[in-house]
Amino acid sequence: MAKMPEGPAILVLRDQLMPFKGKVVKRAGGYEKIPTRKLTGKKLMEICTWGKHLLLVFSTATVRIHLMLFGRLLINERSGGKRSFFLEFANGEINGYTVRAKLLDGKPKAFYDWRTDIMHPDFDATWVKGLLQQYPDTTIAEAMMDQDIFTGVGNKIRNEALYAASIHPLSRVGSIPPAAISRLIKATRNVARKFYNNLSGTGANEKFAVYKKAFAPDGSEVTTEKIRKTNRKIYYSVHKQALYR
């Protein structure tokens, strides 16, 4: 399985892990500094996600897995190198390479709010809109990468959603008309859903409007810019995306 760090990809991962739901851990380990011994003999009660976090829920604790930029989670398969986190069951194994793992003391409900998770049924557009209002001077490009506002959004979804909503990434949040904000939130969920469908279906997601493109679908030129602050690139069409400042 390829690297797949944005929200939709993590949800696909969850789907693929379902055969292990309800199964008992035979052996757990990895070089991540968490007490994996505690997991031996425990039943994997539930598997869920919060944005880019993959959550393995046990009766008294939850393992939070994050793939960062390079992480891979292989199912019933191993590759070279040491596993940073793994679980072995009677019916197969989950092998994490360069994934981060952390043990949370308790159930996910105690830690997470799904109103901001773009992949979750509890997503609440009004709530997210309210959160955005707290950052009027921030650029929308930056706000979209904030996992406490747009949980699960990564660089691909951000750029594609801004294009779909016709908003320039360097627009100031406070200057964007409310209707355009609503459009953006809707577009974000649409883009994410499409990514999820593509990944579930073909296992790949390679179709982009502006991300890493030279020209947008409408024929206009795509501008690429590296934001120094975050060291990430934005891709946008000056022609199509309105700048609010």
Added chain:
DNA sequence: ATTCATGTTGTGAT
């Protein structure tokens, strides 16, 4: 050999 990439956290300077 070098550069770049779907990400986050910690540190030192201001």
Added chain:
DNA sequence: TATCACAACATGAA
């Protein structure tokens, strides 16, 4: 004290 810019980390493909 708070904020900000950058370093650090980890891997594989081009």
